[in-house]
Amino acid sequence: MIQILQYRLTAGAVAALMLLLTSPAFAQKERWWRVELLIFSHESAQSEEQWDPTPNLAYPSAARFLVEPGLIEDNLAQHHADSMVDEFGRQILTILPQPDSSESPQINDNGAPDPAQSVTDIPRDPNTVAITIVEKIDEQATGQGALVPTPFIVLPSAQLEFRGKAAYMQRSGKYRTLFHQTWVQPVADQASALPIILDRSGNSGQWPPLQGSIKLYLSRYLHLETNLWLNTPGDYLPGVWRMPPPPLGPPSLIIEALPEPELELGALSGDWASAIEQPSSLPEGVEEVPLSEEDLGPVYPYRHAILLQQERRMRSTEVHYIDxxxxxxxxxxxxxxAAELEAMAQAERDREAAQAQ
Known part of the structure; x- marks a missing residue:
């Protein structure tokens, strides 16, 4: 049974509650792992490698995203909207009409605004937001009554095991951290596992230094597949040649605006209707100026991209390095x-209950 409920929650609880939760069958069949992934570039690399000038760079046709609570909150803070996160980790914002400031709130007998008239539009305090949650009743209960936490949510940086080492590497000036996150997830077989896209270029329309995806799956062993590329200034290339820009990723933020009312031409007077129906034309003797490269969209600010496409068999609890x-x-x-999963899930529920009060 699915219920669509409206809650007013503190921002810290938003992401954990917005994600569609796993089904009982899903929780029973899949084995769960805690994942930590650190990706960095060698800033002083002097390689004699001959790189493919035009590598085959592509995002998978089916994939998902990690859910970053801070990013979810920032996106929602910029829009007056309802928010939800779908099963692929994409945030969907449905823009709401702006409240009519000309309408005065109804006053109760005490001379104060009626709370029933204002609660839907005005949060209780600046640190709260209104969200729509798809809640599954007993969503995390398996047949044995076990609980599982919400998967694919980025955990706080304090839980990063490699945090100190990554900071040391960054301070040395020889390395630059491009991605460092930890999360929990079930790991499916190769056919069922979805790749995880690591960048948000589909939202920004800009090329970050690191793009691509990783895929974790389980056969006889755990496997990690990388489909990553590093955008570079191409100092190792001769001349001024530059490769065509790589693709931008699919968006993890989808904004759905309310439909605009259609304008009926019949409601306009003759001159206005004719102007809308007829294509615009330039005055006689004036030539149309073609759009520049900048006018056609964002410009790829790099010269080249280097692909890291590997598959690595992994052992649980061991640190693996792809060189x-x-x-x-x-x-x-x-x-x-199962005990660790249940403890994590119960802690998550306790936080949600405390923040919802």
Whole structure:
């Protein structure tokens, strides 16, 4: 049974509650791991490698995103909208009409605004937001009554095991951290597992230094596949040649505006209707100026991209390193027991209950 409920929650609880939760069958069949992934570039790399001038760079046709609570809150703070996160980690904002400031709130007998008239539009305090949650009754209960936490949510940075090492590497000036996150998830077989897109270029319309995806799946062993590329200034290339820009990723933020009312031409007077129906034309003797490259969209600010496409068999609890002349990938997968999953899920529920009060 699915219920659509309206809650007014503190911002810290938004992301955990917006994600569609796993079904009982899903929780029973899949084994869960805690994942930590660190990706960095070698800033002083002097490689003699001959890189493919036009590598095949592409995002997977089906994929998902990690859910970053801070990013969810920032997106919602910029729009007057209802928010939800779908099963692929995409945030969907439905823009709401702006409240009519000309309408005065109804006053109760005490001379104060009627709370029933204002609660839907005005949060109780600046740190609260209104969201729509798709809540599944007993959504996390398996047949044995076990609980599982919400998967694919980025955990606080204090829980990063490699945090100190990554900070040391960054301070050395020899490395630059491009991605460092930890989360929990079930790991499916190769056919069912979805790649995780790591960048948000589909939202910004700009090319970040690191783009691409990773895929975790389980066969006889755990496997990590990388489909990552590093955008570079191409100092190793001769001349001024530059490769065509790589694709931007699919969006993880979808904004759905309310439909605009259609304008009926019949309601306009003759001159206005004719102006709308007829295409615009330039005055005689004036030539149309073609659009410049900047006018056609964002310009790829790099010259080249280097692809890191590998598959690595992994062992639980071991730190694995994928070496590359320009990039480094450090990954660790720690298996989670049923007791650990239940403790994490219960802590999540307790936080949600406390913040909802």
């Amino acid at each position: 590359h002349p320009m990039l480094g990938v450090v990954a660790k997968l720690t298996p989670l027991t």
